Amino acid sequence: MKALIIVGHGSHLNEDSSLPVYEHAALVRDHYTGEFDEVVECFWKEEPSMRHVLDMVESENITVVPAFISEGYFTQQVIPRELGLDGPVTHRDGRTIRYAGPLGTFEGMPDVILERADDLLKGKGTRPGRTALVLLGHGTDLNKNSGGVVYLNAERIRERGVYDLVEVGFLDQDPPIAEVVEGVEAENVVLIPVFIAEGWHTRETIPEDLGLTGEVTERADKTIFYGAPVGTHPSVADLIVSRARETEGREAELARDVS
Amino acid sequence: MRATSPERSGGEAPRRNTAAEARAAFAAWVGEAPEGRSFGQVIVRQTPEGYELRHAANVGVPDEELVVHGDPREAREIAKLTEEGEYRPLKSSPNLRRGWVLRVEDERGLYVAMNYLYPSGVVHWHLYRNGELEITNYRENAARQSGIYKRVQRLSDEGVQNAARACCEDAVCLKKTLWDVDENTPRLSEPGEGEIPCPEPCSIFVSFARRVRLFERENKRDLDAIGLSPSEKEDLSALVDAAATGSVEFAREAEFEEPLNERRMRYRKLTLVPKLRPDEDAATPDEG
Numbered sequence: 001m002k003a004l005i006i007v008g009h010g011s012h013l014n015e016d017s018s019l020p021v022y023e024h025a026a027l028v029r030d031h032y033t034g035e036f037d038e039v040v041e042c043f044w045k046e047e048p049s050m051r052h053v054l055d056m057v058e059s060e061n062i063t064v065v066p067a068f069i070s071e072g073y074f075t076q077q078v079i080p081r082e083l084g085l086d087g088p089v090t091h092r093d094g095r096t097i098r099y100a101g102p103l104g105t106f107e108g109m110p111d112v113i114l115e116r117a118d119d120l121l122k123g124k125g126t127r128p129g130r131t132a133l134v135l136l137g138h139g140t141d142l143n144k145n146s147g148g149v150v151y152l153n154a155e156r157i158r159e160r161g162v163y164d165l166v167e168v169g170f171l172d173q174d175p176p177i178a179e180v181v182e183g184v185e186a187e188n189v190v191l192i193p194v195f196i197a198e199g200w201h202t203r204e205t206i207p208e209d210l211g212l213t214g215e216v217t218e219r220a221d222k223t224i225f226y227g228a229p230v231g232t233h234p235s236v237a238d239l240i241v242s243r244a245r246e247t248e249g250r251e252a253e254l255a256r257d258v259s
Numbered sequence: 260m261r262a263t264s265p266e267r268s269g270g271e272a273p274r275r276n277t278a279a280e281a282r283a284a285f286a287a288w289v290g291e292a293p294e295g296r297s298f299g300q301v302i303v304r305q306t307p308e309g310y311e312l313r314h315a316a317n318v319g320v321p322d323e324e325l326v327v328h329g330d331p332r333e334a335r336e337i338a339k340l341t342e343e344g345e346y347r348p349l350k351s352s353p354n355l356r357r358g359w360v361l362r363v364e365d366e367r368g369l370y371v372a373m374n375y376l377y378p379s380g381v382v383h384w385h386l387y388r389n390g391e392l393e394i395t396n397y398r399e400n401a402a403r404q405s406g407i408y409k410r411v412q413r414l415s416d417e418g419v420q421n422a423a424r425a426c427c428e429d430a431v432c433l434k435k436t437l438w439d440v441d442e443n444t445p446r447l448s449e450p451g452e453g454e455i456p457c458p459e460p461c462s463i464f465v466s467f468a469r470r471v472r473l474f475e476r477e478n479k480r481d482l483d484a485i486g487l488s489p490s491e492k493e494d495l496s497a498l499v500d501a502a503a504t505g506s507v508e509f510a511r512e513a514e515f516e517e518p519l520n521e522r523r524m525r526y527r528k529l530t531l532v533p534k535l536r537p538d539e540d541a542a543t544p545d546e547g
């Protein structure tokens with residue numbers, strides 16, 4: 001039997017954080033029938049905990065996909081420790097547990113960001129002139145790579161030439177998002193948070209700091225379109241499955257490396 | 260939970276599937292009791308069509324008065340919010356809402372539903388019954404913590420004891436607490452009467468322990484002339500302010516930074532009330 005375990009951060013205070021994990025799990029169950037016998041959610045701060053999820057799962061062939069944007073403290077330290085993983089592939093108690101990388105660095109991520117931006121603009125008028133895509137990252141000291149993953153996606157999207165400009169701004173590191181949005185030379189600004197879930201920042205601090213009035217904010221010099229976090233987009237479910245599939249070839253690869 | 264399966268020497272012995280065993284054992288246990296079994300706040304009963312789950316307070320209530328669910332995954336929504344619409348971060352908290360009945364077709368549906376109502380409850384119940392549940396004591400759990408939770412390693416034994424009394428007893432969590440402070444230091448709080456074992460401090464407990472550790476630090480250096488700490492005074496003022504309005508509104512269940520949090524108040528009852536009323540026998544419990 002085959003299981004997919006999706007790991008989320010979770011929250012002690014509200015359902016925002018775990019909701020996308022449950023929604024993506026439900027989509028995987030519906031859209032990929034037959035691929036996994038079990039699709040199970042688990043969390044750092046909610047139940048079932050990572051510590052206990054493997055007890056609940058019946059399958060012997062397990063893939064763990066972290067619903068996290070960047071490589072860092074959680075994906076490198078907390079998740080492997082709590083699940084008791086030895087590395088990309090763990091053999092224990094007659095089971096094989098494969099551990100996938102985070103979602104943000106995956107090659108499919110730019111597509112999800114672009115879909116999110118398209119959904120946001122659909123049916124809304126843009127001003128004549130240039131349109132900039134601005135990716136918003138968290139950027140914390142706890143996670144040195146959290147900025148890097150936003151730049152990586154900006155670069156990949158830039159290469160596609162869909163937007164006149166692709167810029168990057170952060171909450172907790174330079175360049176600050178407010179300055180980027182102010183300074184960007186475009187009549188239309190499409191602002192997409194590269195976060196995994198809605199939360200206090202996406203709902204309160206960001207709109208407040210940037211003076212946003214909702215999805216569309218008209219300024220004298222530009223229109224700002226503000227999207228939901230990329231992690232809540234339904235296509236993330238496909239990304240999770242692709243991440244899981246990618247780990248399958250790994251054992252063969254590892255075996256080759258050893259021999 | 261790393262050693263629940265027997266040691267394996269080679270790669271050939273068939274794997275013991277504890278989760279599948281637990282699923283079958285639970286269904287059998289339910290099947291043996293025609294009136295149903297109680298698990299947490301839920302009554303589970305076998306019916307000719309499968310299994311039926313409802314809140315223990317809703318036994319005998321006709322369908323017309325309940326919301327009837329037929330998909331085991333709907334158990335997640337049932338378990339998510341309290342009757343007052345508050346988010347439930349701890350599923351074993353005694354605040355599962357009433358007013359629903361969930362009918363599932365088979366053992367698998369039952370297992371899915373139970374794991375949303377009481378995540379990993381069935382498998383831990385099964386392992387505990389067989390004497391195979393591995394327990395992780397507080398110190399072992401704390402040693403693993405990092406980042407903002409690393410400081411729980413410094414919580415005193417007394418702090419752990421009080422935190423467990425405030426956080427884990429049946430008034431606030433229906434799990435049966437099985438872990439100790441460490442191998443040589445038994446936990447003194449009441450373990451609880453329920454069917455669902457708790458083999459290791461949960462994330463809510465660790466977060467509460469972090470808060471209690473911060474209280475302990477204050478006690479070393481910041482006490483005023485009558486021996487009160489800044490946070491104790493903050494809590495007392497908040498309580499007086501709130502009560503003066505005629506209704507005390509509590510903070511959310513796991514909002515331990517807020518003065519009027521139930522677990523935080525339970526901790527104050529254990530540690531602050533004896534300071535305020537030194538003449539009374541502080542050890543007298545208030546149950547009666």
Ligand code: SF4
Nearest residue numbers: 427432457460461464
């Ligand atoms: S640690 Fe305490 S609060 Fe957490 S589940 Fe166990 S008994 Fe309940």
